[in-house]
Amino acid sequence: MNLLNSPAMNLLERAMDAAALRQKTIANNVANVDTPFFKRSDVKFEELLQRELEGTTITGYRTDPRHFYIGGKPLIQPEIVTDEHTAMNNNLNNVDIDYEMSLMAKNQLRYNVMVQQINHDLRQIRTAIEGRR
Amino acid sequence: MKLTNGFDISSSALTAQRLRMDVISSNIANADTTRVKMVDGKWVPYRRKMVVMEPIKESSFAQMLNHSMNAGPGEGVKITRILEDRSPLKPVYNPTHPDADENGYVMMPNVDILKEMVDMISATRSYEANVTALNATKAMMTKALEIGR
Numbered sequence: 001m002n003l004l005n006s007p008a009m010n011l012l013e014r015a016m017d018a019a020a021l022r023q024k025t026i027a028n029n030v031a032n033v034d035t036p037f038f039k040r041s042d043v044k045f046e047e048l049l050q051r052e053l054e055g056t057t058i059t060g061y062r063t064d065p066r067h068f069y070i071g072g073k074p075l076i077q078p079e080i081v082t083d084e085h086t087a088m089n090n091n092l093n094n095v096d097i098d099y100e101m102s103l104m105a106k107n108q109l110r111y112n113v114m115v116q117q118i119n120h121d122l123r124q125i126r127t128a129i130e131g132r133r
Numbered sequence: 134m135k136l137t138n139g140f141d142i143s144s145s146a147l148t149a150q151r152l153r154m155d156v157i158s159s160n161i162a163n164a165d166t167t168r169v170k171m172v173d174g175k176w177v178p179y180r181r182k183m184v185v186m187e188p189i190k191e192s193s194f195a196q197m198l199n200h201s202m203n204a205g206p207g208e209g210v211k212i213t214r215i216l217e218d219r220s221p222l223k224p225v226y227n228p229t230h231p232d233a234d235e236n237g238y239v240m241m242p243n244v245d246i247l248k249e250m251v252d253m254i255s256a257t258r259s260y261e262a263n264v265t266a267l268n269a270t271k272a273m274m275t276k277a278l279e280i281g282r
Contacts, residue, residue, distance in 0.1 A: 019273075020139075020273070021206065023139055023269065023270055023273055024206045025207075026266065027139045027142040027143050027263075027266045027267075027270060028142050028188075028206045028208070028209060030143070030146065030262050030263055030266045031142050031143060031146030031149075031210045031263060031266075032186070033146075034150075034210075034256075034259055035187060035210055036186070038188055041207065043206075080206055097258075100262075101262065101265065104265075104266060104269050108269050108273055111273050111276065115276050115277060115279060118280055118281075119281070119282065122281050
C-alpha cells in the first residue's frame with residue numbers, strides 16, 4: 001500500500017520537474033536574446049513520455065541490473081536539446097522572443113494544471129483518511 | 134533546488150541589459166566630446182563604446198558534471214568586456230572650434246545618435262522580457278507553495 005507513491009503521482013512529480021527545468025531553460029534563452037552566436041535550447045519530455053505511453057518501442061527484458069537498457073530507460077528523464085541549425089539574426093543568434101514568451105506562458109499554465117492535479121489527488125487521500133465528517 | 138536558479142539567470146540578464154543601457158547613455162552623453170585624452174600633444178575625441186555579451190560558462194567541474202549528467206540549461210548571460218568602436222571618426226568643418234586642425238576640421242566622435250536610440254529601445258525591450266520571465270518563475274514558485282494546502 002503506497003499512498004503517496006502511486007504511478008500517477010510519480011508521473012506528475014517528474015512532469016513538474018521537467019516544467020521547472022523548461023522554465024529555467026526558457027529564462028536562459030530570454031537572458032541571451034542579445035548574445036551573438038547563442039543557440040536556444042528546449043526541454044523534451046512530453047514527446048518522450050508520449051512515445052513511451054504509446055508503447056511503440058521494443059524494450060529489452062533485463063534480468064540483471066547491470067544489463068543495458070534496450071529501447072530506452074523505463075524512467076523517462078527530461079532532455080535538453082539545443083537547436084544548432086537555425087539563425088534568427090545577423091549575429092547567428094536564434095532566439096525568437098515572441099516564441100519564447102508564448103512557450104513560457106504555456107509552460108506556466110501546464111505547471112499550474114499539474115499543481116492543481118496533485119492538490120486534487122492529495123485532497124482525495126485526505127478525504128479517505130478523515131472520512132466524511 | 135531546481136527552480137531558484139531561474140531567478141539568477143533572469144537577474145544576470147537584467148544586470149547585463151542595465152549595463153548596456155549605461156553604455157548607451159555614455160555614448161549619447163559624449164556625442165560631442167572632443168577631448169578624452171591627450172595623445173602626442175593632440176586631443177583624441179570620444180569613441181563609441183559597445184558591450185560584448187557572452188553566455189555564462191559554468192566552472193569546469195560543474196560543467197563536466199552537468200555534461201555527463203545531460204542536464205543544465207545554462208547559467209545566464211554576462212558582459213565580458215566593453216569595446217571601442219573602431220569605425221572612422223567624423224570630420225566636421227568648424228574652424229572656430231578650439232580643437233580644429235589647420236584646415237578647419239574637427240574630428241567628432243563616431244557616435245550615431247539614431248543608432249544609440251534604436252539600441253536603447255532594444256535594451257529596454259530585452260529588460261522587459263527578462264522581467265516577465267522573472268515574474269513567471271516567481272509565479273510558478275508561488276504556485277508550488279500551494280501544493281498540499
